[in-house]
Every structure is written in C-alpha cells, then in structure tokens.
Amino acid sequence: MSNITKKKVLLIEPNYKNKFPPIGLMKLSTYYKNLGNWEVVFYKGDLKAFVIERITEKCVEMLNTIDKTIDWSLKKDYIYEYIKTRKKEYISEIGIDQSDYAFLIRGQLNDFKDYYWKGAWKDNPEWDRVGVTTLFTFYWDITIETINFAKLLVKDKKDLMVGGVLASIQPKEIEAATGIKPYVGILNIPGQLDKGDKQIIDELPLDYSILDEIEYKYPMANAFYGYMSRGCIRHCPFCAVPILEPVYNSYIELSDRVNKTRADFGDQKDLLLMDNNVLASDHFEEIIQEIKDCGFEKCAKYIQPNALDIAARNLNYGINDRAYIRKTQSIIKSFYDSLKDEQESFEVYKILDKYHIKKLLTSKKDNLLKAYKEVKPYYDKHFKPVPRQRYVDFNQGVDARLFTEEKARLLASIAIRPLRIAFDDIRTLPSYEKAIRWSAQAGIKHFSNYLLYNFKDKPEDLYKRLEINVKMCDELNVNIYSFPMKYHPLRKDSDSNYDYSHNRDYIGINWNRKYIRAVQAILNSTKGQIGRGQSFFYEAFGNNEDEYIDLLEMPDSFILYRFFFKWLDNINGLGPTHWRHAWNKCKSKLNSEEWSKVLDAIHNNVFTSDVIERFPDEDVHTLLSYYKNFRNEISTPGTELYELKKDYDSHPIIELRRKKYHENY
Incomplete structure (x- = not known):
C-alpha cells in the first residue's frame, strides 16, 4: 500500500474574514482521509503565495538530491523569498557557495523561480481534485476570483468541486461566471462524490487538524461544531435554509462525533450547534439529554488539555504533518515568547536555535519532536489550566413561536449562553415576549438575538x-444583547435590473440610504450591539420614535462623533443644534414639493457640490453643508477640526463621560 501514489485533493476557503471554520471542508477532509488513498491539503489565504509555497517545497526536494551534505530545508525561508521576489540578495542568504555543486544549485533556483514567474506551473496542475467552499452572496467577487484561480490548480476542471451557501443559492450564476457547475445543498446521500462509497459526508466527524494548516485564526475555533437537526419548518422569504436544507431532519446524534474529536484533537471548550430550528424537533428532550451526556450540563466546567502534548503526539503519529509542524512550532515559539524568567528563556531559546525551529519554514518534523522532548519539562511547569465555564450556543437562534414552559426549562438545564431567540418581525412580539419570560423564569440570564431590518419593516x-429588549432587561433582571442585522437579498429580484445580492447596497422598500447609514453609525458607537441600560439606549437611539427619526436624519459625522459635535455647538457653530435650526428653517419656508426634493437628496446620502448646487435656496445650501463628511478633516493634522478634536480629547471630564458611555456597550 505504501508504494501506491496517493491522489491529491486541495480544499480551499476564499480569503474573506469568517468567524467560524468551514465545517463542510472539515467533513470533506475526513471523507478523503477515510478513503485512504488521498493526500488532503487545506488552504485559506493568498493563492499565489500558496503556489510559491508548493514550488518552494519541490525546489528544496530537488536541491537535497543534488547535494545531500547540506540540509536545504533549513534555507527554505530564503528560497521562498527568492522565488517570490526574484531579489538576488536572497541568493547570498541561501549560501549556495558552500556547496561543491553551486553552479547546479544556482541553475535549479533560477529554474524554479522562472517556473513561477513565467507561469509554467499553470501547465502542470498538481491536484487531482480541488474543493472550494462558498459563504455569503455579498462575497461574490472574491469567491468567483477564487474559483477561477482554482481552475488553474486542478488537473481536470470536471474535478473542481464548488459547494456551500452561495453555490446553493446561486448555482446558475456561478456556472455562468466560472463554467463550473456547483453542488447544491448538503452532501447527505452516499456516493455523491464517488459512486459506490457508503459514507454520508454530512454526518462525518470534523477534521479539526486542517485548521492548523493555515495562518488564519478563526475567532470561534475552540468549540465542538455540529448539527442535531437539519432544516426548518418555516419558509421565511429572507432565509436561505429552505434552499440549503429543504428537508427537515429532527434528530442527528452528536455523541460519537464529540467523543472522536476529543480523542483525536483534544477537548473543546464550547458546543456550537448550527441547527436552524431545533425547537421544531420531536426529539428535543433527547437532544437536550445528549448535550448533557457530552459534558455540557448547566454549570459544566472545561479544563484545557495540554495542547503541546496533543500536537506533538499527532505529529509523531503522522496524522497531519503540514498542520502539526505548524501547530507544534507555534506553541513552542509562543511559549518561549511568554517566558519572564531570563534563565528559562535562555535555555528554551537554545533549544529553538539548536533544532532550527525559530521560523516555521525551517522547522522539520524530526527536529520539532526532539525539541518537544526538551521543552516539555519547562512547558509542563508553567501549564496550569484553570477550570472555565462551558457554553452551549444554538448559534442560528431558536424559534419563539415554538416555545413552551417545558422547553424553556429544558434549555435552562444545559450550559446555554447566550440563548438566541429570533426577533426579526415586530408582529412576533407576543410569542417573543413569552419565550423571554419563560426562559428567565427557568433561570436563563443571558440572551442574544439578531434583529433583521431593511426587509419589509419600517425604521x-x-x-x-x-x-422592548432594553426594557425587559431591567424588568426581568437579565441581559439581552441585540444585534441589528441589515437584510441583503439572496438572489437578483426579477423586478430589478440590478443584482443587489452580490454587494451590501440593497435598500428596503421602507428605508433609504441615509437611514441605513445612520443606523450603522449609531451601531459603530455601540460596537454593533445594544445591551442593558435604558439611559444608554435612549442616548444612542433617542428618547422616543420621533427623536429616533430625527437622529436618522442627522448628518452621519454628528452621529459618529456625537459628543465632539455637541461640544462644537458652543465653539464654532458646527453641531447638532445649528443643523436642527437649519433643518427647521428649510422645512417651514419651503413648500411640500420643494421640501420633498430636499429630503430626497438627503436620503440619497450623496452631498457633492453638484447635488447642493441643484437647489437655488441659500438656506438649503446651508442645511446640506452640514452633511459633508467631516471624518477626513477630523483625522488630518493641520485642519481646524483636527486641532479642535485634540483640544476636546484633552478634557478629562469629557473623556471619562465618553469612556463610561462606551463601556456600557
């Protein structure tokens, strides 16, 4: 079996920012490794850099066959930079003159450098299969760019697999843009990729090791991920779930996958479940019990395992050398950087230097395993994990309309934090309020929800x-964090000539561009969320609906720098009071048709000189002048606003008030 050449599959996530790791690719990695004759590589980042990395690996292999007296892998970082930049100074850093075969070595370096720069690698694809995952529709440009680049990497374009959210929502559009027909939905039928194979890919455990193959770090990486149900009984018009998971599956067992993850990759702190409507399950009580059996009962604690031991063990077993070379080197290097004792730091540094593991590119598997044995006593001395609270998170939210007191009690019996209850429509208030109250009575104190806006709702x-959320926080003595989420179309509207699904520009029927920008400006000051504290809510959004609408009409700069511009009211006349005076003056003097045109200009949120000059009235010019974007002036040294901002920031009382305001969010 060892003499059989393995086929190669490359799994790619486009280089967008993402909180959660690509679960689909983690399942695909398990699938291909279970097949036994596949080498699996995962990548997220600059694909050109990945190509250079692979060419560098081949170059090092070649140099090691030419001159075995020198370990060329220890020069890998300089070889990489030479191929990438073509700068001759890296030739001297490589030290080819130390070799008796310097002429041949130089020739090979130039050949590999030219192999990249002349594009010969495009004629010799390395990968038997390439899989590209997709996410949100507004990541269209980077996703299409990634798919088209991936076509250069695969031997046969029919073996380029594209799947995920965007691929399922807009398969025809992706095929038109790339020539690749994507997979739609989830891989939940045996043999979808290889006829005759019995594996159900969607139910496979996740290969966490691939996350350590890349430089990118997912903010929510230390968790068990999974589903205990699939699909949703609702068919909300703004939601992609009916497309992605059209059939509701009420129960998927979790324990085996959690146990395997613990055994292979170590225990994880939290449990993040991606179910789209778990409360619709007829097996909800069983789901809760299994969550408890997995160690996530209420008040459950997590004790961090020894990550260095796990990484070195897996590296020794050859589970994923690409991942665990990076992981082991990173842990040892980070440990060295954290040391305060000079003597310990010196001793560990000697180990790093001795085994050439100060840099990732020069770190070799055998050297890392030797270094691990010597570093371990120092590491174990400092490794003192403190028990931490575990959390369960039904990240996609639960359906308020399906709540009962019993379901609230069951949710309260696990380590749930936060409980996310959807509140996308004001018409669901009776059900939503019951769900919050029942949950609070059951002992749940921490809630979170997304509030969809810019759909068919009104501002x-x-x-x-x-x-409502802010008031219930005080009444029930709970914390409800609200995250307003702007609606984006999933597909091109048949009634529109423009496809808003590929960007974030869509404006709902009852909204306008100015209001959208104002809400975003307010959220910028509250860090995107609204929590407990009525006084701070009313300060941010207004004391009533009229003040809120007034705030939405206010110039964006006045919202973003609200305390500064309030201060300017008494300094140079550039502030909300003077803006409001100009607003009221124009509103009272203009007839309804003229005022409507002014409002249209404001709501379009474009305030260039040509827009202002369309209006003959000087009072309108004055009003629109307040809508200028003052951010550049505030941040540019030498401008009047920059100097005034410095003066404003120097007042300690003002700074304390502003700090207190932000700390409440």
Missing part, C-alpha cells in the same frame, strides 16, 4: 424591538 419597527 420605527427596529426602534420598537430594541426598546
């Missing part, structure tokens, strides 16, 4: 929902 609806 006032968002204010009402936020205010």
